[in-house]
Amino acid sequence: xxxxxxxxxxxxxxxxxxxxxxxxxxxxRFKSGELSVExxxxxxxxGSNAPQLYTVLEGMGLRYKLTPEGxxxxxxxxxxxxxxxxxxxxxxxxxxxxxxxxxxxxxVFNRRDIWTVFRERPERAFDLTWLGAVxxxxxxxxxxxLGQRDATASVAWALTRxxxxxxxxxxxxxxxxxxxxxxxxxxxxxGLSVVHTNxxxxxxxxxxxxxxxxGRLLIRDLKGLMxxxxxxxxxxxxxxx
Amino acid sequence: xxxxxxxxxxxxxxxxxxxxxxxxxxxxRFKSGELSVExxxxxxxxGSNAPQLYTVLEGMGLRYKLTPEGxxxxxxxxxxxxxxxxxxxxxxxxxxxxxxxxxxxxxVFNRRDIWTVFRERPERAFDLTWLGAVxxxxxxxxxxxLGQRDATASVAWALTRxxxxxxxxxxxxxxxxxxxxxxxxxxxxxGLSVVHTNxxxxxxxxxxxxxxxxGRLLIRDLKGLMxxxxxxxxxxxxxxx
DNA sequence: CGGTGAATTGATGTCAGTCAAGGAGGGTGG
DNA sequence: CCACCCTCCTTGACTGACATCAATTCACCG
Numbered sequence: 004x005x006x007x008x009x010x011x012x013x014x015x016x017x018x019x020x021x022x023x024x025x026x027x028x029x030x031x032r033f034k035s036g037e038l039s040v041e042x043x044x045x046x047x048x049x050g051s052n053a054p055q056l057y058t059v060l061e062g063m064g065l066r067y068k069l070t071p072e073g074x075x076x077x078x079x080x081x082x083x084x085x086x087x088x089x090x091x092x093x094x095x096x097x098x099x100x101x102x103x104x105x106x107x108x109x110x111v112f113n114r115r116d117i118w119t120v121f122r123e124r125p126e127r128a129f130d131l132t133w134l135g136a137v138x139x140x141x142x143x144x145x146x147x148x149l150g151q152r153d154a155t156a157s158v159a160w161a162l163t164r165x166x167x168x169x170x171x172x173x174x175x176x177x178x179x180x181x182x183x184x185x186x187x188x189x190x191x192x193x194g195l196s197v198v199h200t201n202x203x204x205x206x207x208x209x210x211x212x213x214x215x216x217x218g219r220l221l222i223r224d225l226k227g228l229m230x231x232x233x234x235x236x237x238x239x240x241x242x243x244x
Numbered sequence: 245x246x247x248x249x250x251x252x253x254x255x256x257x258x259x260x261x262x263x264x265x266x267x268x269x270x271x272x273r274f275k276s277g278e279l280s281v282e283x284x285x286x287x288x289x290x291g292s293n294a295p296q297l298y299t300v301l302e303g304m305g306l307r308y309k310l311t312p313e314g315x316x317x318x319x320x321x322x323x324x325x326x327x328x329x330x331x332x333x334x335x336x337x338x339x340x341x342x343x344x345x346x347x348x349x350x351x352v353f354n355r356r357d358i359w360t361v362f363r364e365r366p367e368r369a370f371d372l373t374w375l376g377a378v379x380x381x382x383x384x385x386x387x388x389x390l391g392q393r394d395a396t397a398s399v400a401w402a403l404t405r406x407x408x409x410x411x412x413x414x415x416x417x418x419x420x421x422x423x424x425x426x427x428x429x430x431x432x433x434x435g436l437s438v439v440h441t442n443x444x445x446x447x448x449x450x451x452x453x454x455x456x457x458x459g460r461l462l463i464r465d466l467k468g469l470m471x472x473x474x475x476x477x478x479x480x481x482x483x484x485x
Numbered sequence: 486c487g488g489t490g491a492a493t494t495g496a497t498g499t500c501a502g503t504c505a506a507g508g509a510g511g512g513t514g515g
Numbered sequence: 516c517c518a519c520c521c522t523c524c525t526t527g528a529c530t531g532a533c534a535t536c537a538a539t540t541c542a543c544c545g
Contacts, residue, residue, distance in 0.1 A: 068384055068385070068388045070388060070392050070393070070474055071474045071475075071476060072392075072474055074388075074392040075392075076384075076387060076388035076391045076392050078384050078387060078388075089373075089377060090377050090380065090381060093370070093373050093374045093377045094374060094377050094378065094381065094480075095480070098380065098381035098384045098385070099384055118366075118370070121366040121367075121369055121370050122366045125359075125362040125363045125366070125369065126362075128362055128366065128369050128370075128373070129334070129359070129362050129369075131373060132330075132334050132362075132369070132372055132373040132376055133334045133335060135373055135376035135377055135380060136330060136331050136334045136335050136376055137335065138380050139331065139339065139376060139379050139380045139383060140331060140335065140339035142380060142383035142384060142387060143309055143317075143319050143339045143340055143383060144309070144339070145387055146317060146319060146383060146386055146387050146390060147309045147311060147315075147317035147319075149387060149390040149391055149435060150317045150390055150432070150433075150434070150435025151311050151313075151315040151316075151317050151435065152311070191391070192391075193391070194390060194391030194392060233311055233312045233313055235312060239335075239336070
């Protein structure tokens, strides 16, 4: 049933750096099982100290925070290959919650084994830190988007990031990829209202750049989106746990 | 001239977790020197692959990103004890620039020794990851602020975070601490215009919550600020490199 | 077949941006 | 030693991007 790390379909993808054979077999020992959840399931809770950490095998989700006033900020979209629970594993608690937006399949690790990784597998510990740095890098960009870009550029930025990640994990087929979220999710990720997000998406659709309906995102003009967003690069590959 | 890690004044502060004796002596070997810079100096550049990493001993600074359009987003304020250059040390390049806002004194480490830390000192490698997680946690909160809070709450949030960090590193004296920044810096950190930031600060000053002038921040009512900001907790201690 | 949630679109309101002008301090050079 | 300039802070008036309110449609579902 459970995939062995040796056969992990993610590892070969463009988006991930390579792993030596003994690292792979170590990961296979580190892996304690697999978990399947339905759309809507909460995987990790903000403030909690989860006993388990996950790597996403399949499906998508959301990282989000709730303010005391009940507002929601979507911190990031979760893709296959993402590592969930690093904060809980390192600090005492998660800084955000994680929720499934589609059915998901996840590799499960034990939190207490994290220390083993650091003690026995410095390369893997390094990659863990790397993963944290990638997330930090992304959040810096997101912050810049909310702080400096207008609604149109913000939505375009989000779509380019999503498209790039989708392509990196092999979800893109003829410029189209699954995107099982609601407009409210995108709105909450950009600090915009649903209404304005909707109108902005309409503008981008009309401009022939991208369209999103029925859980699929179709990218018609990635270059155009990137220009509109003020994005020039794309991010390099990342490690996979 | 240079402080030995054994005598590091930061280590004893409330804001930092304790370090075992042999960790301290390891850090002293890891440390390759000290650097003093003037206000305005650029320590690290976005996109660069710096050969050196720093821990701030004294002084304050800014982490910021520039958009292709020339807008600036201040990503975080830099305090004593902050570790600079982690992204460059782990990924190939920095995601943001770092600039001194006051004269600063820094411990210098060699980028290439990072790997030694992971190989020989798993506890210290763990703390490095922890530091990354702390920054990620902070950025998630900042993102939530820009996305969900109005200008008044945003400014109040920033001030509470600054006050807490200031207190943690022993800069707070009778509710007042050095804060050598310009209003433009705070504005750029919150995605607000300077004008509106100024007006919001005036409101907060009039309300008797805090006042900021001549490079010093005076906190009159921290509880009130936290309420206004919608902040309930404060962050725990962090590791020190 | 009523009920609920998501997308869509138009009308109206407001928070924060932009423009503009003045004052205070600090550095510099005549 | 004072005139000039620059940067930063401050305040008022106007403007605009995005929020809020509201109504309609559609799909799904018990």
